[in-house]
Amino acid sequence: MEQRLSLVTLGVADLERARRFYEDGLGWRRGNNHPEVVFFQIGGAVLALWRRDALAKDAGLPDAGSGFGGITLAYNARTREEVDAVLAEAEAAGANILKPAEDAFWGGYSGYFADPDGHVWEVAWNPEWTVADDGSVRLGKRSGP
Amino acid sequence: MEQRLSLVTLGVADLERARRFYEDGLGWRRGNNHPEVVFFQIGGAVLALWRRDALAKDAGLPDAGSGFGGITLAYNARTREEVDAVLAEAEAAGANILKPAEDAFWGGYSGYFADPDGHVWEVAWNPEWTVADDGSVRLGKRSGP
Numbered sequence: 001m002e003q004r005l006s007l008v009t010l011g012v013a014d015l016e017r018a019r020r021f022y023e024d025g026l027g028w029r030r031g032n033n034h035p036e037v038v039f040f041q042i043g044g045a046v047l048a049l050w051r052r053d054a055l056a057k058d059a060g061l062p063d064a065g066s067g068f069g070g071i072t073l074a075y076n077a078r079t080r081e082e083v084d085a086v087l088a089e090a091e092a093a094g095a096n097i098l099k100p101a102e103d104a105f106w107g108g109y110s111g112y113f114a115d116p117d118g119h120v121w122e123v124a125w126n127p128e129w130t131v132a133d134d135g136s137v138r139l140g141k142r143s144g145p
Numbered sequence: 146m147e148q149r150l151s152l153v154t155l156g157v158a159d160l161e162r163a164r165r166f167y168e169d170g171l172g173w174r175r176g177n178n179h180p181e182v183v184f185f186q187i188g189g190a191v192l193a194l195w196r197r198d199a200l201a202k203d204a205g206l207p208d209a210g211s212g213f214g215g216i217t218l219a220y221n222a223r224t225r226e227e228v229d230a231v232l233a234e235a236e237a238a239g240a241n242i243l244k245p246a247e248d249a250f251w252g253g254y255s256g257y258f259a260d261p262d263g264h265v266w267e268v269a270w271n272p273e274w275t276v277a278d279d280g281s282v283r284l285g286k287r288s289g290p
Contacts, residue, residue: 001171001172001173001220001231001234001235002220002280003171003172003173003174003185003186003187003280004187004188004220004280005153005187005188005190005192005218005219005220006219006220006221006269006274006276006280006282007218007219007221007267007269007282008150008153008216008217008218008219009216009217009218009219009267010215010216011213011215011216011217012215026146026148027146027148028146028148029148031284032284039284040148041148041283041284042148042149042150043149043150043188043189043190043281044188044189044277044279044280044281044282044283045150045188045190045281045282046282046284047150052215055215055217056213056215058244058257058267059213059217059243059244059257059265059267060243060244060257061212061213061243061265062212062213063213064212064213065210065211065212065213065214065215066210066211066212067206067207067209067210067211068156068201068204068206068207068208068209068210068214069210069213069214069215069216070155070156070157070197070200070201070210070214070262070263070264071153071154071155071156071214071216071264072153072154072156072200072204073150073152073153073154074150074151074152074153074154075146075147075149075150075151076151076152086146089146090146098204098205098206099203099204099205112203112204112205117215118215119215119216120204120206122152122154122203122204124151129151131151132189134189135147135148135149135151135189136188136189136190137151137152137189137190137191138186138189139176139177139184139186139191
């Protein structure tokens with residue numbers, strides 16, 4: 001198995017509400033046009049929105065989970081100031097701020113929001129990581145938490 | 146907020162067990178050297194393994210979830226045959242096969258496994274998507290499910 005990830009799919013209760021949050025709220029540009037699934041190109045991978053019950057069924061799992069799912073997504077901001085700006089933008093778009101940005105124990109600055117379905121995004125500035133012009137991040141020499 | 150994802154963090158019960166699965170089992174190469182977090186470079190983003198309780202606490206959430214978390218990760222194989230090979234490799238590494246590969250309703254071929262912490266990976270071949278040499282995928286003209 002090559003060391004890569006092609007797609008992250010967020011199971012959602014209301015596809016139109018989720019689409020609005022990412023497209024209208026955060027200003028992302030949708031990459032497809034299909035009534036049942038929404039795709040966003042994110043670097044060399046794709047973020048998908050799909051009905052949570054359909055996703056669970058497709059994976060052969062009961063759609064019975066609740067609470068923290070054990071996965072977080074993160075957006076590395078280019079500057080410390082961008083962290084606050086992105087959290088404010090997400091809140092204005094309808095996100096729930098789980099933790100306002102604060103100095104992180106690992107030397108950066110970080111906060112968290114949950115999207116309308118409770119999917120958890122960290123917004124972080126990490127002085128040890130560089131965000132390239134194309135948005136990619138690369139592990140450097142020092143890669144502690 | 147730029148349209149991108151920097152980091153996916155999988156909360157794990159046993160960091161060493163999770164590291165073994167991805168590094169020794171799937172043959173991935175770790176990108177850091179820290180006792181409490183494991184990083185893997187995945188294209189222009191990073192996959193992290195971190196203690197689930199620490200991750201929940203960092204996000205300001207109770208570590209009380211159970212069942213399907215509503216997020217799946219996916220690996221797009223380069224060929225139909227690679228799907229079966231990757232599922233077999235994952236099973237040999239200790240994964241739980243949630244669904245053996247089968248023809249998918251959207252025209253491809255797909256199966257699912259769960260890693261030792263229950264994180265769900267789809268392994269799929271999508272004839273409509275091209276996996277580039279560097280492992281990236283790009284949404285094409287037709288982007289149905």
